[in-house]
Amino acid sequence: MIYNQIYELESVSRNQDIDLNINPEEWQKQSVKWGHPIHSICSYMASFPPRVPHYFISRFTKPGDIVLDPFSGRGTTPAEACMMGRVGIGSDLNPMAVVLTKAKVKMPLLNSVIRRLKDLEKTFEPRSVRELPWQIKMLYSKKVLQQLCHMKEGLNLTRGSVDNFLMAIILGGMHGASSKANYLSIPMPNTFSMSPNYVKNYIIKHKLKPPQYDVFDVIKYRLNRYYITDPYAMKGEAHLSDIRHITKYMKRRKASLIFSSPPYLKVIRYGKLNWIRLWMLNMEPQELDNQLDDKHTMPKYLKFIKSSINECSKVLEDDGLCFLVVGQVSGNRGPGKDKSVNLGNMIIDDLEGQVNMDFIGVIDDFYNKDSKVSRIWGVTKGNATKYDQIVVMCKDKHSIKKKNYTMKIDWY
Ligand SMILES: C[S@@+](CC[C@H](N)C(=O)[O-])C[C@H]1O[C@@H](n2cnc3c(N)ncnc32)[C@H](O)[C@@H]1O
Known part of the structure; x- marks a missing residue:
């Protein structure tokens, strides 16, 4: 099987012997459009399809657990979590993302x-x-x-x-x-x-x-x-917050699962590309773009990811798992002929041993290229991704080894 490989990092997996038994085909067999219609209340660039967080929430949490996404965008992860009876908590530094996330985790009657x-x-x-x-x-x-x-x-x-x-x-x-x-x-x-x-x-x-x-x-x-159904019973939270301050709203609470997707790498300007919607929210596009961490060069980007992982580690249960979806970014950013960068591999190569989490591996998630928003109109002009990579981390490998993940996935 060429696609859907799960690369196990030699240095890590040999010692840790952790097999989470993740099979991307299980979510890829669902349509990218699969999910509750509320997910598509408003378009948002670089959002992942609901089938992806749904799989990870089903596999690695149980009802009542806290599921956190500190880069929540339009709220896909916290919304799926609430629908599945978990407490879905999302935060983002973009106020428009917070409006969308709140609409999904606090759906009114x-x-x-x-x-x-x-x-x-x-x-x-x-x-x-x-x-x-x-x-x-x-x-x-x-x-x-x-x-x-x-x-x-x-x-x-x-x-x-x-x-x-x-x-x-x-x-x-x-x-x-x-x-x-x-x-x-x-x-x-x-x-x-x-x-x-x-x-x-x-x-x-x-x-x-x-x-x-x-x-x-x-x-x-x-x-x-x-409103095809009554609002789901579980309510979640949406916060306007920089990743660097998530401990403020989490207080002493810990998440069982963090499923998130940080900004890629100089790929999307959420302000400039949303100037019409931002007018409705009385916001200046340029001001927003100045605040968000989506225009770093590679060394700064890695520093940002390092501090993000360390912040996540502070609010994760000892036996919790953290998954970060990052794109494969192409176009004059990496070595080799096509100059593409596998951000997931790069993050692990660069940050292993430097963050307060253990890396377990990286998953390649190939998807139908036509479904990717950035492909549709060429926003990234050569920077669009061919597949996503999911970086898999845990807080404490010994606690993870003891757990038995046999949850059945219910595609509602
Ligand atoms: C790839 S998008 C996440 C999309 C989300 N997974 C979804 O399905 O809609 C990355 C998000 O990171 C947010 N962001 C950028 N810099 C941030 C920061 N310093 N702290 C928190 N969020 C930030 C952006 O506003 C954007 O919503």
Whole structure:
């Protein structure tokens, strides 16, 4: 079998003799689209498909355990954990990621969402939109702009889960290519925001007119998709936090499993590529990009990963496992002809013995290349990944050896 290899690091696995019996085919046989519809409430770049954390949560935790993702992005890991009766905790330094994660781990009752939506609809009054930036005005009809401004002012994200949930729905519907009353903008990709000048020229060239939708109708249409079941019983947490400060919100609690994916390596600018959604959140794209750790050169990146692993070790149970999904990054970053870098192997080669965790191995997760967001539009221009690598670590190899992982995976 060429694909799906699990490389065991000679220096580590020979001594440790740890066999977690992980078989990537078990999650790869599920579709990349597998999972509860709430996962797709809003697109987010470099998110992993729910089938991956689902497999690891089933195999390595039991109901009631804490599952943590300190780079939670759109909240895939904590959401899956909550659906499976675990306590899903997510944090991220990107406030947009926190809105999306919170919407999934604190899914409100549908009745409360509808009640609040009716209140907002009742208090809506047309207003002038002349002062709005041209970059936003060119995307939407006048009525949609007025309604978006009303929602921006009316929704209070610190108030509770209902307002946050409505904001997550709006963010997901702000732009997309569908012809149905599903996306509010002129047709454009929903995965990322193209540059304002590119959009402007595209609109002129194709003589595009903003669609005449109603924000409240689009929200109702989208709501129907997510409430296919009652909200799952287990509630989780979403925190705005740098990885370096996760002990603050974890307090004395420890996670049984950390399943996460740090920023890759100069691959994605979450600010620049989300300028439309960030307008809705009153955030400056450049400011966000200055804060996030997604533009380091290799030595700084490895230093960042080293401190991230050490922070994770502080909040992991002694018999807990930590999995970090990292991409294979190509394009002038490594040695050899194709200059690609296997980040997983590189992390282990460089950091073994220097972090407060033991490396167990690295798993190659090949996926259908067409499903990778960064492939779809070439954001990374040669930096897109062919497969992900999953770095496997434990806090204490002796405790891990004693455990018997025989959980059956339930693909709901
Ligand atoms: C690869 S994405 C995670 C995607 C996630 N697994 C999902 O399924 O949506 C990496 C995340 O790291 C976040 N990030 C970057 N620097 C950070 C930092 N210093 N502390 C916490 N999060 C950070 C980014 O905002 C981004 O959401």
